[in-house]
Amino acid sequence: MTVRIAVAGASGYAGGELLRLLLGHPEVHIGALTAGESAGSRLYEHQPQLVPLADRVLVSTTPDELAGHDVVFLALPHGHSARLAAELGEDTVVIDCGADHRLTDAGAWQRWYGGEYSGSWPYGMPELPGARARLHGATRIAVPGCYPTAVSLALAPALQGGLVLPEATIVAVTGTSGAGRSLKPHLLGSEVMGSASAYGVGGVHRHTPEIAQNLSAVAGTPVRVSFTPVLAPMSRGILATCTAPVVADVDGAVAYAAYQRAYADETFVRLLPDGSWPATAATLGSNAVQLQVTVDADAGRLVAVSAVDNLTKGTAGAAVQSMNLALGLPEATGLTNVGVAP
Ligand SMILES: NC(=O)C1=CN([C@@H]2O[C@H](COP(=O)(O)OP(=O)(O)OC[C@H]3O[C@@H](n4cnc5c(N)ncnc54)[C@H](OP(=O)(O)O)[C@@H]3O)[C@@H](O)[C@H]2O)C=CC1
């Protein structure tokens, strides 16, 4: 099988990571590479790490350039995917790394993003209950946000198993690549180096409804979410510390056993040996989520900590994993759970 793919947004961070993974995918032929302002330039100017594609010329992001491919990855800012997908035909697999089709509730979309709601697409987090079935044969896929990936997989077994009450408090540290590569003063090296800073505090970060949507689905009841993101001086990685009140009789051993059962067959979820705690460095460049869980008995709270690479499992890896499922390929094709630490 040769799958002809195109990447829209190939000059950006998510597009670059998609291409890095797709260059190692045995069933893929890399076709059109599109961009915005960078159209007309060569890829090496933006992605010098992608040596085999160095001389490829970026073209404009239009339906004509994206037509004729089996799979089109959209690694564009929010707001572009509905229009492009509408012109690509139903048999083209369109995989959107942006937020446009993640939320299932139109009201939540209006509140958190605004503008016209374009509907929801099958959600590209195969490890969530029921997700694989929806991804098999799908021709439209919404890739999850990076924080929701780290948080949802860290708390899903606890909520699904009824180990905790339906309320979660999350503090998650991220690297700067989560914000994309366009210039922003607060992301200058001089602002970020040697400093960690909270942002989006007070329940205002737009990943809050996506996290609540995922957790509520696995819990079978609405889950209240308090989410605080923290920017740290690193380029990649998310470390999410997630806590929730435990119900009676749930101790660390019960929680660990539940997580073992939930993820025993998951290639890309690594429950660490008891007592080891995740570090972002171990996940860099890998499609793995590494996690650990315990119970703080004095506080009466379950504590789960997860680490992901925001650009791999948090975006591009999930996109490729979802493509594999959509096309009926082995789910792990072209992906690895091996990181590049230190
Ligand atoms: N970074 C991350 O960790 C994650 C990102 N995502 C999502 O992936 C998508 C891409 O993010 P990211 O790669 O970080 O962002 P970047 O800013 O790094 O890249 C954006 C890309 O989109 C292109 N682009 C921008 N505006 C337009 C336009 N009007 N028309 C056509 N192309 C345009 C840019 O091209 P040019 O530079 O030539 O203008 C560039 O290739 C976003 O939706 C983001 O939310 C999702 C999860 C995690």
Ligand SMILES: CC(=O)N[C@@H](CCC(=O)OP(=O)(O)O)C(=O)O
């Ligand atoms: C550091 C930083 O700014 N991170 C981004 C992560 C969002 C992201 O990448 O996901 P989306 O696909 O939903 O945009 C942020 O907090 O907005």
